[in-house]
Amino acid sequence: MIKKILFSTLIAICTLSTAFAQTKTKESGKELNDPDNLASQYFSQVMGVAVDATSNLKLYKFIYEWIGTPYSYGGNTKRGIDCSAFTKAIYDKVFNTTIRRNSRDIFSMVDPLSKEDLKEGDLVFFKIKSRSISHVGIYLGDNRFAHASSSRGVVISNLNEPYYSRYFYKGGRVLESFKKEFTVE
Known part of the structure; x- marks a missing residue:
């Protein structure tokens, strides 16, 4: 409120x-x-x-409206949302691009990037206590990213926090070929 x-x-x-x-x-x-x-x-x-x-204010407004939304596995509403649904919603509403629904499938749509090459709006992927990608968020700059955390809901975190630094896998930028394939005009 x-x-x-x-x-x-x-x-x-x-x-x-x-x-x-x-x-x-x-x-x-x-x-x-x-x-x-x-x-x-x-x-x-x-x-x-x-x-x-130079920042995308639409991106920040969208994230701000979702901050504090609780985490819910498989959820995609303000009553509860998971990381991939939150990321998908951002790409739908802010970038007018449709991406896939789970973090592993989303990773298949990107050009992998190192942490140093990330730009605002890129994706960040994590392998949290898993051999496969299990978490995704949106990079904002200054090592910060927005995501739906399973313990804190939608928040902004820092890639340099020990927890996220430990499990960070790669960054990614959605390939142009997927933007055209999945984007509805």
């Missing part, structure tokens, strides 16, 4: 600052009353992720 109030307040501030701005003040080349800049600052502070002018 508090999260929704804060988000509504942000939207109201963005709208008011745009509507009532008489002059535009510039700081470091960015307009202070720019709604996208305000949203970037908000998500940077609330989510602990460096969100800048």
